[in-house]
Amino acid sequence: MARLESLDDQTDATLVAVPGYRRHIRIVPQPGAVLALLEDDIHAMAVRLRHHLGRVSAVDPLLDRMPWTTCPGAAAVLVDTFTGLPLAEVSPRLARRANCTHLHDLAVLAAAHADDAAETRYDIAVSDPVDGRRELTLWRNGEPMLRWIEQDGLLSAPAELAGRALPMLRDLIAAMPTDRAEAARLLQWAGLVAHGRTIPFAEQSDAARISPNCYTFQPKRAAVTRRVGQVFDFSMTGRTPGQDFSRRLGLVPTE
Template sequence: MAVALDDLPGYRRRFRVTAGPGWVRSDLEDDYHHMHVTLRHQGGVVTAVEPVMVRAPWTTCPGAVERLKATFTGAPLADVPGRNSDKATNCTHLHDLATLAATHAFDREPLTYDILTSDPVDGRRRIELRRNGEPVMTWVEQDGRLAEPAAASGLTLLQLRPFIESLDAEGQERARILRWGAIVAHGRAIPLENQSDATRMPPTCFTFQPENKVKAARVGEIRDFSKGTLKPLEPRTGA
């Protein structure tokens, strides 16, 4: 009998989006990150960007807060989801949170996305996205390539752009969220000492830009939410 994904060791990530009149906030927590972004808007324009980093993996990450403010303050709210040309110069996680917030700025109900991945066993991983607790997208990866779904079979996570662009708007959002979570999850299989030299990293985010990577040091608590009963973004005793 197959073991439930919830009962397997692995990576967990949660997004939560809540909106009200003139504001929308998106939260993220996983093994390595805990942060949130609030967008305030009026007349279809972002009037204020309020990012907060509670937990991040590098000493340089907090500098990305001001970068995000500069990127989106004054932007039309409808343009935020398409602003990907400057993503690599931002914290990609804060950028994703801003995009998710803008997309759901007028939702009437809170939205939660959960990503669950199993640690590899014989090269096989199970990867699942849940929306408000219900599974909406499931992938299986074998030896670094997707075995399921059939439409993406044989592709690596880094080769999924054409597949994602073939989906409808809702499917694209879900697939992008799941893809990035599954990529981040690979960090569980890499010894910390092998992922703590920022100078070896390509310039894919704020910390890994040339002017920042030379002074970046690994810092921050790493949590394993597949152990115990605590879930990402749940309140902690004494917090």
């Protein structure tokens, strides 16, 4: 299989030391269920997808830390969207805009890993832009898997993605092998979310100015929602995303 990484001589230790966005995703198969959790600067969320005979029997969302006052309402929408579906029909495109993007992603990840024997962990770092350059790196189970370079809004490496902006990768990602596509999609979304670090807080706190691409940003909620929740810059505090959240969920933290 051809590798799509662009791993240069910069060590992982050096990369994670630079200021930037951090995201941790952990997918843990359990008896009759899968728990998927996510933590980054402004989110700490989890979904436990229970399943029986190839169908989703229950959906249990948990919003531990969230950026908007209306976010908790998305839990009921997630339950309605996926409960009773065959696992194979839990799709990234199913009612996505009606849902919280992050809860939706976690439910899709959980369904995709329902038959796994072991957990899967993704760690992502996106450096803050310097002279228009960002580096986006993803590790799977502690091993470097993808590293992309973005210059002035367009990817310059790896060669397979060069000249394209992050939102324009859908077709290329869809053509990748399943495990590679999953990782690339997670890195793409992290890169998009990381742009928020460059936007003044006052501007990103007006939901009415944000595209209606998820539950909170639908017009009727965007008009009334307010920013809330604690923001952590994991790159500056030395803390590791996912560690404390895993403990609160009753999981043994990863090394």
